[in-house]
Amino acid sequence: MTETLFTNISQLVTPGVGVQRGAAMRDLTVIPDAAMLLSGGVVRWVGPRADAPGMVQEHDLGGVAVVPGLIDPHTHAVWAGDRLADFEARVQGVPYEEILARGGGIRSSMRATGAAGVEELVTLARPRLEALRASGATTTEVKSGYGLDFDAERRMLQAVRALQSEFGLVPTLLIHVPPTGGRAEYVQAVCHDLIPGVAREGLATAVDVFTEREAFTVDETRAILQAAKAHGLQTKLHADQFHAIGGTELACELGALSVDHLEASGPAQIAALAASNTVATILPGVTLHLGLPAAPGRALIDAGAAVAVGTDLNPGSSPVFSTQLALALAVRLCRLTPAEALTACTVNAAAALGLQGRGALAPGQRADFLALHSPDWRDLPYTLGANPVRNVFVSGTSV
Structure with missing residues (x-):
């Protein structure tokens, strides 16, 4: 050798x-x-x-x-369409509810992504992943979640698999937005059809759920993540982005790999994370782009939690194509020291993905x-x- x-x-x-x-x-x-x-x-x-x-x-x-090498533990690098009209409207003060009513918002990304084939999704994602790698990312997590219908979710994950060896990707099935009707039936189908199929095909290593007032409840999230565990998949949560409704506490209770966002986390959520093995993944690009309060990175570390940092690369809330920039923003917006930010973007980001040896x-x-x-x-x-x-x-x- x-x-x-x-x-x-x-x-x-x-x-x-x-x-x-x-x-x-x-x-x-x-x-x-x-x-x-x-x-x-x-x-x-x-x-x-x-x-x-x-x-x-x-x-x-x-x-x-x-x-x-940096490790990016949270991206949505596979999508079709764009959110440029949303961006222009938002900076002019148009409320998100009105943007949605105009046909924009996350559901516009879901329509465009759902209409795209695997080959198109691969072509669109490759330059995004090249940008992340050039910025220092040697391992990158990529989520589905813009599909809603199960075939579109699988196509997203198939695109990730097609790019996996080229970029060192970790695929995650994201249960992102509930349908406008038939919500209980949708959650049941996710648990009994989508998750077992994804596990059987080896399309993802973990399941993530967006737990928020306008997304999934804590009870719905629990059912989905329990189904993931039953099929041998790791678990993650988006939580506390806008409201702390119990998602962080659920993540800690279930032993999730990570709970991500945390902009709305308070003392109770910080204490729960400090007492758990769940990694707190913060996403400062969202704070920069949407003007949200920053996740309490300083308080989490001071309390004894393990903190990771990711780009949250996506078309709507964090068009950040540089893992190095996310690291730099964590210092400025979330008050990490340079040393803490390097740790957050390396070994702690690996832990947030359940990876060892890197x-x-x-x-x-x-x-x-x-x-x-x-x-x-x-x-x-x-x-x-x-x-x-x-x-x-x-x-x-x-x-």
Whole structure:
């Protein structure tokens, strides 16, 4: 097995292996003038260059900083159509209810996506995923959820599968918006038809539910997630985006991998997350684009929770095509420190997806890493409007 020693690294910076909680999110290992030995797509050794093993093939990185590859734990990167008219109307003060009445809003995305075939969805999603990868994302979660009818949901997940090996995707079945009629029958069909079929075909690794006043109730969410568990799928929730109606507490009770959004979370939800193993995934792009209050990232970490950060890339509420930008926004809007933000976008994001063996640069971990343009890793959270990432490596290979 060929060994490669990456050298001339100004700083090698990494969080600890596995999920990090509370104050531990700030504990980064920083190795100046570092080297890293890889073989078989796995990190074998990291340390000062002066201590590096000899007689191996070297790859000179040119004196720049190296950090783990970023992991984006929450995207909706597969969709058709656009929401540009919605955007223009919203910034002019048109209420969302009126935008919906005009035929816009999320249901316009559902109409366009539902009318698209798998090949079209793949073609539309590829440049979005290329942008995320160029920004540093070496693993990306992609949800369905713009289909409503079950065939459209499967087509979305089939598009994710078609792109999976190219981009390192993690597919999630999202139960996003209830139908305008026949709600109870729809939930029953999700539990008895859609979830078993998706599990049988291996189209998703987890089921996510949007738990909100205008979406699914806590009781409906419980039934859907229990069906997911019964068919061997992990569970996640969108919760507390606009109102705290019990979704976060349910996520903690059920041992969900993550609960995402949390803009409306208060002390009770923060305490529940701090006492649980569920990762709190915050999405600062939504705050930037919609002007919502920011998720309480600082309070969650101070309480001892494990926090992750994602882009929530989608056409309506977070057109953020850069995982690095989400990291940078988490510092500015959610009051994370740069070190906490790096941890949130690496090992904690991996935990939010139920993934092990990636997100840190340590022996035995998958060799996903970024070479920056800068010799100082802090340019990663500092930079806005330009890409601080020079090279992206997945399993030790430049992509």
